Amino acid sequence: MKRFxxxxxxxxxxxxxxxxxxxxxxxxxxxxxxxxxxxEDIRRSPDAYRAKLMISGGALGVPGGLKTPQGLFVRGEDIxxxxxxxxxxxxxxLTEDGAQVLRVIDSFSGDTEPKTFSSPRDLFVDxxxxxxxxxxxxxxVVRLDKxxxxxxxxxxxxxxxxxxxxxxxxKKLVADTxxxxxxxxxxxxxxxxxxxANGDFTGFIGASKVRYRWTDYxxxxxxxxxxxxxxxxxxxTEYDNVTLDEKGFFYVVTKxxxxxxxxxxxAEPVRRLNAVGNNILVENGHHFVIGDLQWAAGNTNIxxxxxxxxxxxxxxxxxxxxxxxxxxxxxxxxxxxGNMLWAFGGVGNSDGFFxxxxxxxxxxxxxxxxxxxxxxxxxxxxxxxxxVYEAIALYRIGDYEGSAETWRQVLAQNANCxxxxxxxxxxxxxxxxxxxxxxxxxxxxxxxNYSEAWRLHRMELVEKNVGxxxxxxxxxxxxxxxxxxxxxIIWEVKQEP
Numbered sequence: 001m002k003r004f005x006x007x008x009x010x011x012x013x014x015x016x017x018x019x020x021x022x023x024x025x026x027x028x029x030x031x032x033x034x035x036x037x038x039x040e041d042i043r044r045s046p047d048a049y050r051a052k053l054m055i056s057g058g059a060l061g062v063p064g065g066l067k068t069p070q071g072l073f074v075r076g077e078d079i080x081x082x083x084x085x086x087x088x089x090x091x092x093x094l095t096e097d098g099a100q101v102l103r104v105i106d107s108f109s110g111d112t113e114p115k116t117f118s119s120p121r122d123l124f125v126d127x128x129x130x131x132x133x134x135x136x137x138x139x140x141v142v143r144l145d146k147x148x149x150x151x152x153x154x155x156x157x158x159x160x161x162x163x164x165x166x167x168x169x170x171k172k173l174v175a176d177t178x179x180x181x182x183x184x185x186x187x188x189x190x191x192x193x194x195x196x197a198n199g200d201f202t203g204f205i206g207a208s209k210v211r212y213r214w215t216d217y218x219x220x221x222x223x224x225x226x227x228x229x230x231x232x233x234x235x236x237t238e239y240d241n242v243t244l245d246e247k248g249f250f251y252v253v254t255k256x257x258x259x260x261x262x263x264x265x266x267a268e269p270v271r272r273l274n275a276v277g278n279n280i281l282v283e284n285g286h287h288f289v290i291g292d293l294q295w296a297a298g299n300t301n302i303x304x305x306x307x308x309x310x311x312x313x314x315x316x317x318x319x320x321x322x323x324x325x326x327x328x329x330x331x332x333x334x335x336x337x338g339n340m341l342w343a344f345g346g347v348g349n350s351d352g353f354f355x356x357x358x359x360x361x362x363x364x365x366x367x368x369x370x371x372x373x374x375x376x377x378x379x380x381x382x383x384x385x386x387x388v389y390e391a392i393a394l395y396r397i398g399d400y401e402g403s404a405e406t407w408r409q410v411l412a413q414n415a416n417c418x419x420x421x422x423x424x425x426x427x428x429x430x431x432x433x434x435x436x437x438x439x440x441x442x443x444x445x446x447x448x449n450y451s452e453a454w455r456l457h458r459m460e461l462v463e464k465n466v467g468x469x470x471x472x473x474x475x476x477x478x479x480x481x482x483x484x485x486x487x488x489i490i491w492e493v494k495q496e497p
Contacts, residue, residue, distance in 0.1 A: 033344040038445035041489045043416040048342040048385035051351035057374040066374040072124035072359035082120045110150020122172045134170040157201035174244040189238040206277035212408045245315040253310040283338035289324050291332045312360040324360040339419045400427040418444040
């Protein structure tokens with residue numbers, strides 16, 4: 001009997017080990033998607049995205065493949081890759097089983113020199129097809145028309161506010177509908193370098209605030225000249241990437257911060273800047289927008305330890321944005337309220353994993369990740385991911401019942417989705433169903449929205465029962481007076497002869 005039980009236990013263990021992973025409703029395996037709960041514990045989730053295509057430089061059929069590409073841009077169906085190591089731009093379109101190269105842009109025509117690129121790092125294509133290319137090692141941004149004719153070069157500003165001892169090294173850029181460009185230049189920590197459409201430099205936008213501890217300031221005052229020279233200067237942070245959303249707001253990311261700043265919320269690794277450079281990014285009040293909330297800080301035995309360091313950001317529909325983390329090679333998606341919808345990715349060569357991700361774009365709801373190792377990965381949303389997007393979209397257009405119902409479908413697939421509880425609470429809040437909203441906010445530990453729902457519920461209770469409250473108040477005030485009057489009348493009657 002004991003031998004039989006031992007044999008049965010071994011067979012059961014083998015069955016558990018060999019059993020396939022849990023599968024999503026569309027038949028694919030759950031693999032690596034997760035989020036965080038209120039207590040910052042990881043909660044596994046159905047996959048929101050999975051790899052649709054992985055295109056290597058060799059598969060494109062261009063000489064030399066892709067060599068240390070750095071920049072990525074999408075305009076409509078066209079995808080542009082800055083093939084930095086090969087000094088060119090690759091324009092392509094996706095097909096069912098790969099990609100079709102439309103143009104290899106390595107030179108242009110016009111009255112300027114040189115007519116070739118040197119380490120192009122980024123580009124932007126406007127609605128007319130004009131290309132703005134950050135020609136890094138040529139110290140310029142060139143503007144070409146759609147037929148690759150040179151129109152204008154943006155070069156180092158001669159203004160005194162730009163350090164004339166430095167070269168102009170544009171690494172990232174965006175352009176607005178008026179043809180103004182905003183450039184992130186290497187070693188420039190004053191924010192975005194702004195040029196008018198005619199090439200005139202008109203200043204900087206969005207310089208980050210200087211932060212320092214008062215103890216550091218006192219120590220610097222008391223230090224000798226030699227000690228001060230060795231200390232870190234109190235200077236603004238240099239940004240690492242920028243994108244422009246459809247409303248004209250800048251999203252920027254920075255990797256320059258300390259772990260203490262990250263934990264106390266002063267780091268702001270992702271920022272949404274308005275026209276005057278103020279950060280207007282909304283965060284949810286519980287978790288800062290910092291990517292991974294857990295990391296193996298200081299443990300040198302763990303590969304890719306430390307906090308998330310964002311190298312790019314892209315903005316999808318309904319102010320949903322995704323950031324690319326180069327520390328853990330992951331993607332983090334947040335809604336307009338700063339709630340993390342999901343995180344996925346990792347270090348590796350398998351589909352959906354990355355080696356050295358450097359750039360991120362979107363095409364519709366698909367996410368495109370450019371790897372410095374020489375590949376482009378296209379991630380497409382699953383049915384679960386589409387449901388989340390749909391629930392948020394319905395809420396934004398005012399279909400609160402539809403939004404709540406879609407969030408219910410999300411919860412049917414993932415009961416650990418705090419965003420779904422918050423989403424349902426917000427939908428009920430807009431429908432003035434305050435008690436239901438309070439229930440869902442409580443399940444998500446969303447104290448801020450819960451307090452708002454409770455405030456409105458309390459007002460509703462007062463309005464509904466104001467008649468009874470008034471009647472009770474009248475009774476409390478009038479009855480004692482009436483009793484007193486009756487007693488007085490009785491006393492008078494008794495006093496009559």
